[in-house]
Each structure stands twice: as structure tokens, then as C-alpha cells.
Amino acid sequence: MILRNISVDCVIFGFHNEKLHVLLWQAEPELLENFLTTKKELEEIKILFEKNPALGNSQEFWGLIGTHLPTEEDLDGYAKKILQITTGIEDIYLKQVRTFGALDRVPHYRVLTVAYYALINPNYHDLKLSPLAKAVKWFEIDNLPEVIFDAKEVIEHSLKKLRDEVKYHPVGFHLLPKKFTLTQLQTLYEVILDEKLDTRNFRKKILNMGLLVDTNEKQKNVAHRAAKLYSFDVEIYNKLKEEGLNFRI
Amino acid sequence: MILRNISVDCVIFGFHNEKLHVLLWQAEPELLENFLTTKKELEEIKILFEKNPALGNSQEFWGLIGTHLPTEEDLDGYAKKILQITTGIEDIYLKQVRTFGALDRVPHYRVLTVAYYALINPNYHDLKLSPLAKAVKWFEIDNLPEVIFDAKEVIEHSLKKLRDEVKYHPVGFHLLPKKFTLTQLQTLYEVILDEKLDTRNFRKKILNMGLLVDTNEKQKNVAHRAAKLYSFDVEIYNKLKEEGLNFRI
DNA sequence: CCAAAAGTGTTAGTCATACACCCATGC
DNA sequence: GCATGGGTGTATGACTAACACTTTTGG
Numbered sequence: 314m315i316l317r318n319i320s321v322d323c324v325i326f327g328f329h330n331e332k333l334h335v336l337l338w339q340a341e342p343e344l345l346e347n348f349l350t351t352k353k354e355l356e357e358i359k360i361l362f363e364k365n366p367a368l369g370n371s372q373e374f375w376g377l378i379g380t381h382l383p384t385e386e387d388l389d390g391y392a393k394k395i396l397q398i399t400t401g402i403e404d405i406y407l408k409q410v411r412t413f414g415a416l417d418r419v420p421h422y423r424v425l426t427v428a429y430y431a432l433i434n435p436n437y438h439d440l441k442l443s444p445l446a447k448a449v450k451w452f453e454i455d456n457l458p459e460v461i462f463d464a465k466e467v468i469e470h471s472l473k474k475l476r477d478e479v480k481y482h483p484v485g486f487h488l489l490p491k492k493f494t495l496t497q498l499q500t501l502y503e504v505i506l507d508e509k510l511d512t513r514n515f516r517k518k519i520l521n522m523g524l525l526v527d528t529n530e531k532q533k534n535v536a537h538r539a540a541k542l543y544s545f546d547v548e549i550y551n552k553l554k555e556e557g558l559n560f561r562i
Numbered sequence: 563m564i565l566r567n568i569s570v571d572c573v574i575f576g577f578h579n580e581k582l583h584v585l586l587w588q589a590e591p592e593l594l595e596n597f598l599t600t601k602k603e604l605e606e607i608k609i610l611f612e613k614n615p616a617l618g619n620s621q622e623f624w625g626l627i628g629t630h631l632p633t634e635e636d637l638d639g640y641a642k643k644i645l646q647i648t649t650g651i652e653d654i655y656l657k658q659v660r661t662f663g664a665l666d667r668v669p670h671y672r673v674l675t676v677a678y679y680a681l682i683n684p685n686y687h688d689l690k691l692s693p694l695a696k697a698v699k700w701f702e703i704d705n706l707p708e709v710i711f712d713a714k715e716v717i718e719h720s721l722k723k724l725r726d727e728v729k730y731h732p733v734g735f736h737l738l739p740k741k742f743t744l745t746q747l748q749t750l751y752e753v754i755l756d757e758k759l760d761t762r763n764f765r766k767k768i769l770n771m772g773l774l775v776d777t778n779e780k781q782k783n784v785a786h787r788a789a790k791l792y793s794f795d796v797e798i799y800n801k802l803k804e805e806g807l808n809f810r811i
Numbered sequence: 812c813c814a815a816a817a818g819t820g821t822t823a824g825t826c827a828t829a830c831a832c833c834c835a836t837g838c
Numbered sequence: 839g840c841a842t843g844g845g846t847g848t849a850t851g852a853c854t855a856a857c858a859c860t861t862t863t864g865g
Contacts, residue, residue, distance in 0.1 A: 318565050319674060384672050386665020412676050414637025414662045423633050425676070427661050438838035496844070514828065514848070525796060537842040745817075762819070763855065786816040787862035 314382040315354050317361065320393050320426045322464075324410070324471035325399070327435040327451060328488040333467060333504050334435065334451040336399070337460065338373040340368070343436060345380045347398050347444050354383055357468045359519040365421050374461040377468070378449070379426075390513030392429040399449065401442045407479070418463045425466045428470040432487035479505050480562050483524065486545040492528055494540035495519065502562055510562075524550045563601050564630040566610065570641050571628030571713075573659070573720035574648070576684040576700060577737040582753050583684065583700040584717060585648070586624040586689070587707065587790050589617070594629045596647050596693050603632055613629065615711060623710040627698070641678040648807045650691045650696065655681045655736035657718045657727070661679070667712045677708050679720040681736035729811050731771065735794040740776050743789035751811055759811075771807060773799045 325336035338344070342359045351357055358381065362368045378399055382391055389409070412430040418426075434438050439444055452458060454472065457465070479485050485501050486493075519525060526546050527530045531539040550560075574585035587593070591603055591608045611617045627648055631640055638658070645654045659677040667675075684781060686734065688694055701707060703721065706714070728734050734750050735742075748764050775795050780788040799809075 316567050316672070318567060382663070383664070384675075387665045388661065388674060409660050411658050412637065413816080414631070414676070416634070416636045423565070425631075425637060427674070480782070494844085511828075511830085512844090513830085516845080517847095518827090531843095532836095535838045535843080538844045540844055671828080676818075743817085760855070760857085761817090762857085765818080766820095767854090780861095781817095783864085784816080785864045787864095789817055 314384045315349070315357050316384060316422055317357070317381060317422070319382045320379055320424055321382050321388065321395060321406075322377040322426050322428050322467065323392060323395055323399075323545075324377060324428060324430040324468055325396070325452075326430060326475065327434050327473075328486065328501055328504065329435045329451075331504060333454040335338065336378060336440075336449060336451055337373070337458070337464075338378050338445060338448045339452070340376055340380075342447065344445055344447075344448055348380050348395055349383065350385075353482055357381075361422070361539055365419070368461075373459065373559075375450070375452070375458045375464075375465050378445075381424075382427075385506040388427060392427075396431050399443055399445055400433060400438055400440060402433060408474070408482060410467070410474050413461070413463060413467060426467065428467045428471060430475060432484065434490055438489065454480050478507060481560060483545065483550055483560050492530065492542040492544050494532065494542060496540060498543075506562070518562075522553070522560065524553055524558070524560075532547050563633045564598075564606050565632060565700075566606070566634060566671070567622040567673055568631045569628055570631050570644060571675050571677050571716065572641060572648075572656075573677060573679040574645070575679060575681050575703075575720075575737065577750055577753065578684045578700075580749050580753060581589040584703055585627060585689075585698060585700055586707070587627050587694060587697045587699070589625055589627075589629075589697065593694055593697055597629050597644055602736065604642075606630075609807075613786075614668070616669060617722065622708065624699070624701070624707045624713075626677075626713050627694075630673075631662040631676075637676060641676075644678050648694055649682060649687055649689060650693055650724070651682060654689060657723070658718070659723050662712060662716060663698055664712070664770060665673055675716065677716045677720060679724060681733065683737055683739055685739065701754050721734070725754060726756065732794065732799055732809050732811060741779065741791040741793050743791060744780065745789060755811070763793065767811075771775055771800055771809065772804070773807070773809075 326381045327334045342543060345358050346355050349358070353365060353399070377393055384389065392407055393405070407429055410430055412427045414425040435451060436460050440449060443449065457468070461490065469506055479502070485498070485505065488501055489497055495500060495516055498519065499510055499512065503510055524545065525543040526549070528544055529540045531543065533539065570584045576583045576585060591604065591611050594607050595604050598607070628644055629636065641656055642654070643654060648650060656678055659679055661674055663674040672694065684700060689698060706717070730752070734747070734754065737750055738746055744765055747768065748759055748761065750757055773794065775798070776790040777791045777793055779791045781791065782788065
């Protein structure tokens with residue numbers, strides 16, 4: 314059985330072409346089948362779609378990826394499941410943003426949405442493998458299409474949360490490939506925080522924290538001096554944090 | 563109608579006797595009547611209580627103040643309403659913590675709890691006026707009674723959120739009277755953050771930020787040098803923030 | 812005059828900011 | 839050899855941390 318009054322939606326952020334993107338879809342009941350376990354649940358979803366013209370009308374509108382919470386699913390676990398099925402990735406950084414519960418945020422019926430944000434790197438995860446590939450698309454964060462319901466507000470809240478988080482916790486790394494250059498990292502922060510950073514100071518700060526691992530590798534086939542590749546190690550971060558490291562950008 | 567699968571619970575923090583406290587209650591359906599608008603809702607609540615032995619058994623267990631969300635109530639608005647009815651105060655600082663949705667967090671039926679935390683100053687708000695006064699009690703944060711369901715976890719999450727927040731935003735003032743001394747403010751921070759702060763440095767830092775208003779008043783009838791009384795002005799804070807002030811403790 | 816808490820300044824070290832040029836690579 | 843982005847050091851000012859005594863008040 315699904316809980317008609319509760320939906321779980323994921324704001325999936327991706328970083329490519331030096332831009333922050335959000336993954337949206339045009340949902341149809343048949344796609345939601347992927348997230349559900351019983352036929353009964355699918356029937357229930359179909360009824361909701363029929364009752365709500367705005368949902369059926371999704372040729373024009375894009376929406377956040379998610380659906381109603383089944384009774385037998387753990388809340389955090391279900392958000393993770395939605396992401397796994399959508400992206401094919403097992404270990405995704407995922408964080409609850411907040412629950413939206415204004416009266417009339419969705420016409421015709423009452424639903425609270427528990428929003429999560431997730432961070433992935435689109436260059437390194439081929440979404441073509443996803444069963445939802447045809448319905449799903451990346452949009453630049455400052456060039457979003459028309460979205461359904463209050464999805465815009467949810468995305469904005471999530472972005473704000475990401476911005477707050479990225480300054481004090483090393484979460485930005487989840488948007489980069491395993492091995493990355495300091496310039497990529499800097500660009501990422503510039504894009505998320507929407508401000509220019511001083512290269513020399515940025516490098517000093519990051520390297521002084523001592524949580525990047527020098528992979529002893531360099532970029533290849535670039536038409537300029539090849540940059541060193543670093544990786545981020547959560548274990549090292551946890552150790553340093555215990556010793557009193559304060560991560561700050 | 564009430565939404566059986568969604569409850570709204572408030573972790574109400576108060577600061578007195580140099581300790582941080584939480585307001586808990588022993589809920590009974592009759593008390594919940596105060597939060598509800600129709601008789602039908604009360605009947606629905608009563609049925610839930612009957613179905614769930616742990617709820618009826620609340621002579622032994624204390625719980626968070628809150629109840630199921632009625633269909634016609636806005637989520638944030640309902641949290642505010644719960645607080646107003648409980649405390650009689652109109653303007654309470656209130657913040658959504660997160661939504662708890664583990665599978666067996668409440669036995670016998672599935673319910674998600676949207677948790678909020680609130681900050682009030684018990685010395686300056688007489689809860690005896692509340693219709694719930696007899697069921698409600700302050701507990702020291704590190705001397706809590708046995709609590710129902712996962713209330714402990716919810717309280718701990720809320721405290722963590724408060725700690726994170728208090729460092730970077732001037733929310734601590736909501737726990738103090740309108741006019742307070744710098745020593746009170748320092749004690750408050752020491753209690754919330756659970757660490758000693760250097761008095762001289764603390765005063766310098768706070769006063770340099772320039773967001774406290776000198777009321778030109780002093781304590782009266784104290785058996786020692788009377789301290790100056792300050793107040794906090796949100797308007798001033800907002801102005802300073804626009805000018806780039808970074809609030810940090 | 813005593814007890815109790817309020818109030819105050821200086822120094823040393825650390826951290827943030829501002830800023831401009833040479834280096835390595837592919838084509 | 840040139841275009842492109844990678845990589846580096848220093849000086850200045852700002853902030854943080856550590857630390858001990860005098861002042862005011864009521865009883």
C-alpha cells in the first residue's frame with residue numbers, strides 16, 4: 314500500500330561543463346512501477362494521476378524524481394532506493410532537506426513532500442543504463458524549465474542547503490570524479506557558491522588541511538601543462554576531524 | 563479529518579537555572595482536543611490511542627508535545643499552533659528539524675513525525691496559563707525521563723541542530739529575556755555548546771559585532787556589582803548581515 | 812569590610828587577503 | 839613558438855587565544 318499523503322522527492326545535483334545541474338523527469342505512472350513492489354501500489358498511483366490533471370499533463374512540465382511512500386518502506390531507505398533505480402549507483406551522497414507541507418501546494422489532494430538532495434557526477438555515471446533514461450534530463454540550475462507544483466521552491470531550498478553545507482563539510486567531492494584537479498575543485502566551489510575564489514589562497518587552504526591524497530598521477534592529453542590529480546579520502550577526513558580539523562571554505 | 567500517518571512534534575527548549583531544559587508531557591486524547599477543530603478528529607485520535615497500548619500507557623512515559631496533522635492545517639502553521647496553545651506565546655522561534663520515518667519507530671501503525679524545535683524562556687512565560695499545564699513539565703536536557711517511542715532520538719537530533727545553528731546565527735537570544743546581561747548570554751552559550759568560553763574574549767567578540775543594544779539599565783537588587791542590561795535587535799542584525807557581518811561564536 | 816560577580820587590555824601567534832609571474836604541454 | 843591553463847610566495851592587516859586584577863554592590 315502507498316501512503317497517499319506522503320511523497321519522497323529527490324533533488325539530484327550534478328556538476329558538468331563547469332555548471333551545476335539538476336536531474337528532472339516527466340513522470341508517468343508506468344515509470345513509477347520501477348519504484349514499487351506490488352501491482353496494487355501501481356493501481357493506487359494510477360488513480361492519483363487520474364484524479365490530478367496537473368500530473369497527467371506532464372508533457373509540458375518537468376518534475377522532481379520521486380513518488381509516494383509505500384507503507385513498508387523506510388523513509389531514508391526509500392529515498393536511496395529511488396536514487397539507485399534512477400541512476401544505477403549504489404553509494405550516493407544523500408541528505409534530507411526538509412518536509413514541505415503548505416496547504417494547496419498540490420491541487421486537489423493533500424500531500425506532504427519529504428525532499429532529499431543527492432550529489433552525483435554525471436560524467437562518470439551513465440544514466441542511459443537507467444530504466445528511466447528516456448524520461449529524465451539534466452538542466453542547468455539557472456536555466457530550469459517550467460516545473461510542476463512547488464518543485465521550484467523545493468529546488469531552491471535544496472540549493473540553499475547545499476550551499477550552507479558545502480562551506481563547512483567536505484561534501485563537494487561527491488560531485489567530482491574520484492581523481493580530480495585542484496582547478497576542478499575550485500571551479501566547483503565557485504559554481505556552487507556563485508563567487509570567484511583566489512586561486513593561490515584556495516590551494517593553500519585546501520592543501521594545508523591535509524585531507525587530499527596526491528595520486529601521483531597527472532592529466533593526460535591536455536593542450537597545456539598537465540595538472541596533478543588528487544583524491545579525497547573520507548577516512549582521513551574523519552581522523553583529522555577527531556583531531557579538531559575545521560573544514561572551511 | 564486527521565492524517566493518520568503524519569504527526570507534528572515540537573521539541574521545546576527552555577533555558578533556566580543555568581541549564582537547558584526540554585518541555586515534555588504525558589499526552590491523553592482529551593488534551594489533544596485543544597489542538598483540534600472538530601469532534602470527528604478527536605474521535606479519530608481516540609481510536610489511535612486505543613489501538614496503541616504504548617500511547618495509553620503514558621503514566622510512565624513522557625513524550626514530545628504534538629499530534630497528528632489535520633488535513634486542513636498547513637504544516638508549519640500547525641507546529642506554530644501547537645506551540646501557541648501549549649505556551650500561550652504568539653511569537654516563538656520555530657524551526658523544522660527533520661522528518662523521522664523509520665519503519666518501526668512507532669509500534670502497530672505507520673507514522674512519520676515532522677519534528678520542530680522551539681526556543682522559549684520559561685522564566686518569562688508562565689505556562690500555568692496553558693490549558694495543558696497539568697500534563698506538561700520541564701526536564702533538564704541531560705536528565706531526561708523515560709520517553710515514548712523514538713522521542714529520545716528526536717530530541718538528540720534537535721539538540722544537534724540547535725548547536726549547529728547557534729554558532730552561526732543569533733538564535734540564542736530567543737532563550738533569554740528581552741533584557742539580559744553578557745554573563746547570561748555567555749552562560750547560555752556555554753550550556754548549549756557544552757564548553758567553557760573565555761569571558762574577556764567573549765565580550766569583545768559580541769560587542770564588536772555591534773548587534774547588541776545598550777539599554778542603559780542595570781540589574782537591581784543583586785548582592786554584587788550590577789551588570790548592564792543589553793537587548794538584541796533583529797532589525798540591526800539584518801542590516802549588519804547585509805553589510806557582510808558574519809555572526810560566529 | 813566581606814562576598815560575589817562585573818568588567819577590563821595587552822601580547823603573541825595564527826589566519827585571511829591581495830596580488831603577478833613563470834612553467835609545462837600539445838599543436 | 840604560441841596558446842592554454844597549472845602552479846607558486848610574500849607582505850599586511852585582522853582576528854584569535856591566553857591570561858589576572860580592579861570595581862561595584864548588598865548585606
